[in-house]
Amino acid sequence: MSRMIALIILLIPGILAGYGIKLMRDMLFGLQASWIPALWLQFVLGFLFMVLGVGFIxxxxxxxxxxxNKVQERFRRQK
Structure with a gap:
C-alpha cells in the first residue's frame, strides 16, 4: 500500500513537469495556450512547472x- 501511495505522490509532480515541458515547447513553435495571455508568460510558467516537478521528484x-543509506558520502547528512 505504501508503494502505491508513493507512486501517486510522484505522479502529480511528474505530470506537472511534463506539462511544463509541453508549454515551453509550444511557445518555441508559436502555439499559445488559450488560458495564458502572452507567449513569454507561457514559457515562464512552463519553466516553473518543470523546475518544481523535477525538484520535487x-x-x-x-x-x-x-x-x-544508499547515497554517496558527499550526500549524507552531517551529524
Missing amino acids: GGFLLRRDRKN
Whole structure:
C-alpha cells in the first residue's frame, strides 16, 4: 500500500513537469495556450512547472535514498 501511495505522490509532480515541458515547447513553435495571455508568460510558467516537478521528484528520491543509506558520502547528512 505504501508503494502505491508513493507512486501517486510522484505522479502529480511528474505530470506537472511534463506539462511544463509541453508549454515551453509550444511557445518555441508559436502555439499559445488559450488560458495564458502572452507567449513569454507561457514559457515562464512552463519553466516553473518543470523546475518544481523535477525538484520535487529529485528531493523525494534523495530523501528516500538517504533514509536507506544508499547515497554517496558527499550526500549524507552531517551529524
